[in-house]
Amino acid sequence: MRVRGLEDFPPADAPVRDGLPSADHHLAPDTAEEMAEVMAAASDAAAVVVPWGGGVHQGLGHRLYPDVIVSTRRLDRIIVWEPEDLTVVVESGVLVDELEAELSTRTQTAAFPETTPGATVGGVISAGVSGYRRPRYGPTRDRILQATVATGDGRLVTAGGRVVKNVSGYDIQRSVFGAHGALGVITSVCLKLWPRAAASATVAVDDPVAAWAGLHRPLAVLQTPTGSAAYVEGPAAQVDQDAARLGGDRRDGLHWPDPPRGEITAAVTVAPAMTAEAVGRITAIGPFVAQHGVGRIDVAGDRSSGWVEVRGWAESVGGRLTITSAPADFYDSFDPWGTAPPAVAVQARLVAGFDPLRTINRGRLPGGL
Amino acid sequence: MGLPEDLAAVVGSDHVLTDGLERFLYGKDAGVFRGTATVVVMPATTGEVAEIVRIAERHEVPIVARGAGTGLAGGAVPLEAGVVVSTTRMNTIFSVDAANRSAWVGPGVINLDLSRHTAPLGLHFAPDPSSQQACTIGGNVANNSGGPHCLADGSTTDHILGMEVVLAGGTVITVGGDAPDVPGVDLRTILVGSEGTLGIVTKVLVRLTPNPPDVRTLLCVFDSVRAAAATVSGVIGAGIVPAALEMMDQRMTVLIENWLHAGFPVDAAAILLAEVTGETPSVTAEAEVVERIAWECGATAVSTAADDAERALLWKARKSAFGAVAQTAPNYYLHDTVVPRTRLVETLEEVYRIGERHGLVMMNVFHAGDGNLHPLMTFDASEPGTLDRVHAASAELVALSVDNGGALTGEHGVGVEKRDLMPLMFSDVDLDAQARVKESFDPGGIFNPDKLLPRGSRCYDFGRPIPEGTWI
Numbered sequence: 001m002r003v004r005g006l007e008d009f010p011p012a013d014a015p016v017r018d019g020l021p022s023a024d025h026h027l028a029p030d031t032a033e034e035m036a037e038v039m040a041a042a043s044d045a046a047a048v049v050v051p052w053g054g055g056v057h058q059g060l061g062h063r064l065y066p067d068v069i070v071s072t073r074r075l076d077r078i079i080v081w082e083p084e085d086l087t088v089v090v091e092s093g094v095l096v097d098e099l100e101a102e103l104s105t106r107t108q109t110a111a112f113p114e115t116t117p118g119a120t121v122g123g124v125i126s127a128g129v130s131g132y133r134r135p136r137y138g139p140t141r142d143r144i145l146q147a148t149v150a151t152g153d154g155r156l157v158t159a160g161g162r163v164v165k166n167v168s169g170y171d172i173q174r175s176v177f178g179a180h181g182a183l184g185v186i187t188s189v190c191l192k193l194w195p196r197a198a199a200s201a202t203v204a205v206d207d208p209v210a211a212w213a214g215l216h217r218p219l220a221v222l223q224t225p226t227g228s229a230a231y232v233e234g235p236a237a238q239v240d241q242d243a244a245r246l247g248g249d250r251r252d253g254l255h256w257p258d259p260p261r262g263e264i265t266a267a268v269t270v271a272p273a274m275t276a277e278a279v280g281r282i283t284a285i286g287p288f289v290a291q292h293g294v295g296r297i298d299v300a301g302d303r304s305s306g307w308v309e310v311r312g313w314a315e316s317v318g319g320r321l322t323i324t325s326a327p328a329d330f331y332d333s334f335d336p337w338g339t340a341p342p343a344v345a346v347q348a349r350l351v352a353g354f355d356p357l358r359t360i361n362r363g364r365l366p367g368g369l
Numbered sequence: 370m371g372l373p374e375d376l377a378a379v380v381g382s383d384h385v386l387t388d389g390l391e392r393f394l395y396g397k398d399a400g401v402f403r404g405t406a407t408v409v410v411m412p413a414t415t416g417e418v419a420e421i422v423r424i425a426e427r428h429e430v431p432i433v434a435r436g437a438g439t440g441l442a443g444g445a446v447p448l449e450a451g452v453v454v455s456t457t458r459m460n461t462i463f464s465v466d467a468a469n470r471s472a473w474v475g476p477g478v479i480n481l482d483l484s485r486h487t488a489p490l491g492l493h494f495a496p497d498p499s500s501q502q503a504c505t506i507g508g509n510v511a512n513n514s515g516g517p518h519c520l521a522d523g524s525t526t527d528h529i530l531g532m533e534v535v536l537a538g539g540t541v542i543t544v545g546g547d548a549p550d551v552p553g554v555d556l557r558t559i560l561v562g563s564e565g566t567l568g569i570v571t572k573v574l575v576r577l578t579p580n581p582p583d584v585r586t587l588l589c590v591f592d593s594v595r596a597a598a599a600t601v602s603g604v605i606g607a608g609i610v611p612a613a614l615e616m617m618d619q620r621m622t623v624l625i626e627n628w629l630h631a632g633f634p635v636d637a638a639a640i641l642l643a644e645v646t647g648e649t650p651s652v653t654a655e656a657e658v659v660e661r662i663a664w665e666c667g668a669t670a671v672s673t674a675a676d677d678a679e680r681a682l683l684w685k686a687r688k689s690a691f692g693a694v695a696q697t698a699p700n701y702y703l704h705d706t707v708v709p710r711t712r713l714v715e716t717l718e719e720v721y722r723i724g725e726r727h728g729l730v731m732m733n734v735f736h737a738g739d740g741n742l743h744p745l746m747t748f749d750a751s752e753p754g755t756l757d758r759v760h761a762a763s764a765e766l767v768a769l770s771v772d773n774g775g776a777l778t779g780e781h782g783v784g785v786e787k788r789d790l791m792p793l794m795f796s797d798v799d800l801d802a803q804a805r806v807k808e809s810f811d812p813g814g815i816f817n818p819d820k821l822l823p824r825g826s827r828c829y830d831f832g833r834p835i836p837e838g839t840w841i
Contacts, residue, residue, distance in 0.1 A: 164739045269548045347556060
């Protein structure tokens with residue numbers, strides 16, 4: 001569908017990604033206000049818009065056939081960074097790796113995912129993705145202090161504030177995390193930062209469960225098919241003590257494993273204490289990264305990987321299996337989210353206040369929302 | 370049947386209060402606002418809460434949920450005739466899961482009781498408001514409560530994994546859980562901090578935090594407020610986020626010391642209470658940095674709590690600050706605003722000037738590490754005209770914080786106190802979006818009406834027709 005009024009907005013190159021049909025409009029607005037105008041025009045035409053950051057997490061959720069793909073790549077400014085206040089205000093199209101590189105010049109971090117090159121701030125937040133350092137710093141959600149979104153019907157809404165502690169009004173700013181744009185396309189956010197510690201180390205461990213239990217608030221304990229490692233940081237004396245206690249080979253710095261790659265990738269999420277059992281269920285599938293103490297295992301496989309059985313087990317213990325990337329036709333036969341979470345009807349009413357016609361990512365969320 | 374009889378049929382007449390004095394007592398929280406409850410009901414189960422909601426809807430009266438009533442912003446005050454639902458009987462700790470570091474608890478469980486209950490497992494509930502001996506988990510959820518230790522650990526929202534909620538129509542939903550990354554729009558996040566305006570929380574899945582193996586609590590003494598504030602900035606700037614970083618000025622320390630004899634120096638202009646936690650090497654290294662920066666910024670003395678008893682006394686003194694005020698005046702008004710940490714000094718200096726301009730004694734005890742100010746004005750409400758001066762000074766305090774890039778409230782909530790100040794921080798379009806959140810959960814406006822948002826917030830007309838097919 002061609003949408004009247006969209007011809008005047010700055011065009012973008014069509015994103016290259018297998019399985020995504022080309023849209024009629026590829027736009028890259030220059031400002032938040034322009035983003036809102038795009039939404040208003042698209043909403044008036046009852047068009048479907050897919051917001052596009054780096055495209056890294058577009059494999060999440062039901063397949064869409066958008067009329068408009070709107071890129072955030074021109075919303076690429078770090079608006080204000082207050083190192084003494086440990087906050088940064090940043091536009092949504094800024095690359096996570098570029099932001100982290102900038103923050104590291106003053107030994108700070110937003111604790112964004114460590115191994116998602118090309119991902120944007122807005123994309124990571126919209127897709128609800130957290131980094132490996134979650135045991136220490138919490139999910140990405142916890143660091144969202146303020147958000148400005150262009151709603152599906154073209155309003156520019158700001159919630160929250162540029163301070164680290166604030167309960168003024170409903171917490172819309174953190175609710176955009178994982179909402180895939182249902183509450184609006186993120187145009188900018190204010191984030192809480194953390195100082196990077198003086199020292200850090202990656203220590204090989206034989207037993208990740210024991211390593212997790214034996215450390216006080218480690219950064220991460222990860223398991224892959226080739227072994228397990230504990231990630232620690234702090235004052236040098238603390239890192240030395242942690243490494244000595246763990247006993248395995250020590251490398252200075254944080255050496256994260258590559259994310260699992262394959263025809264199909266998925267995330268198994270279970271209660272944290274069930275991580276080891278979940279690993280037992282997926283080791284035959286293919287490469288994986290398991291986050292002990294968190295309850296998330298990312299795994300790669302193919303069409304014959306027994307996803308149905310793994311999902312059946314995960315859901316039987318209160319967890320789930322979510323497809324994170326797959327060929328387009330795979331989604332026709334396998335619901336990428338699994339059993340819809342409860343209260344989808346309540347979610348739908350909330351979303352209706354922001355995107356009454358479901359202009360943004362219509363049908364992408366669990367339950368077809 | 371009448372409203373009290375209908376309610377008694379659900380919870381038993383012992384748990385319905387209609388006596389004038391009781392209704393009067395439930396007409397206010399710990400702040401200055403007052404209403405009157407028509408009837409107070411104390412359910413014990415989720416099913417009873419759902420039934421109460423349906424009864425209130427049938428009688429077309431609003432519902433105000435109430436925990437311990439320790440709130441200061443009027444969130445639990447019934448502004449119009451209606452039902453006050455007290456959650457104090459819903460105080461069961463259903464399960465504690467040490468392996469997953471979580472617990473399912475009733476909303477009426479008292480904050481400190483939970484941490485005491487889980488102490489043998491080496492775990493605690495991190496949010497620690499000064500009222501933690503009395504305030505409830507349900508109240509913490511409603512207000513997204515903070516406390517001194519939220520500096521490193523985050524406010525209540527970071528510690529809520531899931532919840533069961535009764536919505537309009539008596540619908541019961543459960544959101545979240547122990548497993549991470551639940552897909553879909555995160556209702557848990559919008560419900561935390563919603564001040565009882567969207568529904569009534571009946572069960573909460575809280576995250577528990579490991580108790581630190583070692584703790585070091587430093588008392589830093591300064592001869593100026595400016596030097597103490599500079600230490601706060603210096604510590605944060607040095608790459609350390611302590612577990613807590615609390616500041617109080619001389620007026621406050623004198624009152625506390627006079628009462629509790631915690632060893633606070635009464636001749637100091639300001640003191641800082643800094644706590645670092647973790648394993649011993651980390652605690653030692655961070656305490657050294659805090660101490661060095663304090664000296665560099667002009668501290669006149671720095672001491673470390675020698676043992677658990679000394680540390681406990683320091684914290685008791687800090688958390689009893691507001692009780693100590695009773696020595697000096699019959700009334701006080703406690704504020705809660707936030708500024709960026711970098712604006713602490715200039716904001717504090719203006720706070721004192723506001724007090725002087727209005728002839729009010731202004732004292733400060735606050736979460737300096739996150740820029741969360743608690744200016745406190747003492748006064749005698751029986752003196753004619755005093756309350757007017759208090760309110761005028763209050764409005765200036767809030768405007769000052771917002772003008773300095775801050776927020777209306779950091780942990781107490783908007784309630785009725787700051788409801789009409791929301792436009793200082795948010796545009797018409799922003800407030801309209803907030804009002805849509807309210808409307809989507811509570812179209813009939815039955816839950817805690819006239820709180821959090823000023824009247825008319827939903828009326829913003831953004832100049833576009835309502836499109837066909839809109840779900841209205």
